[in-house]
Amino acid sequence: MLECRDIVLRREGWEFTADLDLQPGGRIAVIGPSGAGKTTLLSLIAGFLAPDAGRIAWQGRDLTGIAPGKRPVSVLFQDQNLFPHLDVTRNVGLGLRPDLRLSPDQRDRVAQAIADVGLGGFGDRLPANLSGGQQSRVALARVLLRARPILLLDEPFAALGPALKSEMMELLDRIGRDTGALMLMVTHDPRDALEFARQTIVVQDGHCQPPQATGDLLRDPPPALREYLGGSIGG
Amino acid sequence: MAARILRVSAGPAIAAGLALLILGTLAAVAWQAEGLSGLSSWDWRAVRFTIWQAALSATISALLAVPVARALARRRFWGRGLLVTLLGAPFILPVIVAIMGLVAVFGRQGAINDALRALSLPEISVYGWQGVILAHVFFNLPLSVRLVLQGWQAIPSERFRLAESLGFAPRDVARHLERPMLRAVLPGAWLAVFLVCLTSFTVALALGGGPRATTVELAIYQAFRFDFDLSKAALLGLIQIAICVGALIATRWIAVPASFGAGRDDRVTWQGPAGWRRGTDALAIALASAFLLWPIGAVTLRGLPAIPDLPPEVWTAAIRSVVMAVISALLTLTVTLILALHLSRRPSGWIEGAGMLPLVASPLVLGTGLFILLRDVAGAQALALPVTVGVNAMMALPFGLRALIPAARTMQQDYGRLAASLDMTGIARLRLLVLPRLARPIGFAGGLAAALAMGDLGVIALFSTDQPTLPLKLYQLMTSYRMADASAAAVLLMAISFALFWIFDRGGRLA
Structure with missing residues (x-):
C-alpha cells in the first residue's frame, strides 16, 4: 500500500495537504484546476519535494530521505522524458542501469522492450528524429524495463492528438497489466479519467480528497469541480 | 552516504577554498602595506592617471562605437558577418601582439609617421x-561596437x-x-570598458611609463x-583593490553586459536610409575595419617571413606557454x-x-600577495x-562561470528530475548528462x-625568471629592439592563442 500520511507542504502563502491510502496495482486519475497541487502530489511521491510534515511509505517502508532514483517509482513527465543527446537504445537502457554498463543479456532485454512498443529498428535514432508519439513510446519502453511498482504520469500525452493519445493509453494499459504497477495519472480531461481509472483523486486549493469512484464523481460532481469541468461532460 | 556528502559539499568546499585563497592573498597584501603616508606624489599621480585614462578610453570607445554600430545595424554588405565575428576576436588577442601591431603602424617607422613626414x-x-x-581604444572599440550593435x-x-x-x-528615427x-x-x-x-598593465608597461603614463598596476610592478x-607594492595593491571595488559597486546600478563571445547576428533589420548617409556609413565601417585590421596585418606581414x-629559446618559451595555458x-x-553544477541545484549568493x-x-595584486x-x-x-598558472586560472573563472552557470541551470531545469528519477548520480550523471x-x-x-x-603578460613579469613564457620572451625581444624576431614571435603567439581557443571551442561543438 502507498500511504501518504498527514502530508503537509508549506510554501509562501500556500499550503498543500494530503492523507491518502492507495492500493497496489490500482489506477487512479488525479484531476483539478491548474495550480491546485496535482503535480505537487506526484513530486512528493517521486521524492522531488520533501514534505514539511507527515510521511510517505510504500508497503510499510518509509520513503522519507530516499533519493528519487532509489524509490520504487517511475515517472513520466509532461515533456523532457528523453535525453536528446542519447539514442533510443541508450535512453531505454537507462531504465536498467543508470551508468549504461549493460550486460549482453540486458542489451537483449532493451532491444525486446523497444520492439514491444513497436519501435523495432529505431534503436540508433536520436529523439529529435522521432515523432511525438514515437518519443512517448520510447519513454514507455523504459518504464516497462524499470518495472517499478508505482508509476506516476504527469499529463505525459497532453501534447499528442486524440488518435495518438488513445493509442498511448492502450499501450499504457498493457504495460500496467504486465507490470502490475499502481498508476497515478494527472489529467485535465475527464474522459481520460473515465477511460483509464476506476478511482479519481480531486485536488483543489492544495487539498487532496481521498479517491472516489470516477463514474460516480463525474456523474454528480461537487460544485467546485462542476465549475472546473464546465460543460465538458454531458450529463 | 560518504559519496553523497562528498558530492553535495564539493561546491561549497571549492568556493570556500577559492575565497580563502583570494581573500587570504589580499589580507597578506594588506598586512604588508604600511600607512598611506608611504605613498609619494608620484604614486597618487598613478592613481589619478589610472582613473583618467580608463574614463577617457571608455568615452572615446563609446563615442566611436555609435556610428560604426549604426552602420553595421542598417547596412548589408559582403563580409559583414565575418566583420561582426571578428569584433569578438580582440578578447582573446594577446595584448602584447596588438601593441606590436600598433607600433608597426603608429610608431616612428610606421606608415602613419612616414605619411606625416612626407x-x-x-x-x-x-x-x-x-x-x-x-x-x-583599439582593444575596446570592438567590444563597445558589439554591445551597441546588440542594442540596435x-x-x-x-x-x-x-x-x-x-x-x-x-x-x-533617431x-x-x-x-x-x-x-x-x-x-x-x-562601464564595461572602464572596468577593463x-x-x-601590459599596455602601460609597453607604451606608457614615466610620470605621465603610469597606471597603478604598473606602479606595483615597478615597486x-x-x-x-x-x-x-602592497599599499598600491590595496589602492588597486579599492578602485576595482568602487567600480564594481557602480555596476550595482548600471548593468554591465558580458564582454565576450562572438557577436550574435541573426536578425533581419530594417533598410537604412539612402543618400549621403550611405557614404558616411561606408566610411565608418571602412575606418573602423582599417583601424582594427591594419595593425594586425602589419605585424603579420613583418613577422611571418x-x-x-626564430631563435630556439622562443620555441622553448612557446611550448612552455602552451603547457601552462592548457593546465590553467x-x-x-x-x-x-563544480561551482556551476552546485549553483544549478541550489542557488547560493556567496x-x-x-x-x-x-x-x-x-x-598583479594576486601575484604580489602570493609571493608574500x-x-x-x-x-x-x-x-x-606555478603562481602564473594559478593566477591565470583564477582570472578566467568569472568568464567561465558566466558561460557555464546559465547552461547548467537550463540543464538542471530540463533534465534534473529525469536524471534523478533514473538514479543517475556521480560519474554516470557526469558522463551521460553533464558532459x-x-x-x-x-x-x-x-x-x-x-x-x-596563453597571451597573458602580467604575473610572469613580476618575477625575474630564466624560464620566460612566450609573451614575456616577446616583450624581452621588443625591449632589446630585435623587432624582426619580436614580430615573428608576435605572429606565433597570436596563432597559438587563436588555435587554442579554436581547438577547445571546436572540441565542445563536436562532442
Missing part, C-alpha cells in the same frame, strides 16, 4: 599617455517598419527609436621589481564546472560571489611558473581560459 607635418608618438589611450538589434524590426509607414525621416536605446545601452558599454582599463619595496629564423584552462574548467572574486583582485605568502617556502625563481549537455559552453569557456592564459 607631408612635412609633425610626427606623432605611440609612446606615452596617447599610446595607452590608443591601445585601449534588440529594437523590434516591427518598430522600424512602423516608423517607415509613418514616414519618419532618419532624424525622427529621436524616437535610437536615442532612447542608446541612453539604455551606452552606460553599460562605457582600470587593471591595464616590486625595481625597488623591491614590498610594503609599497621571420618565423623560420583545465584548472579553470574543473573549478567552474558561492557565486566567490567565483566572481577575481574581479576585485587584479593579476609563499616567499619563505620557495624563491621567486621557483614560484614564477554531453554542457560540451559547448565547456569548450567555449576552456578556449577563453586557454587563450587568455
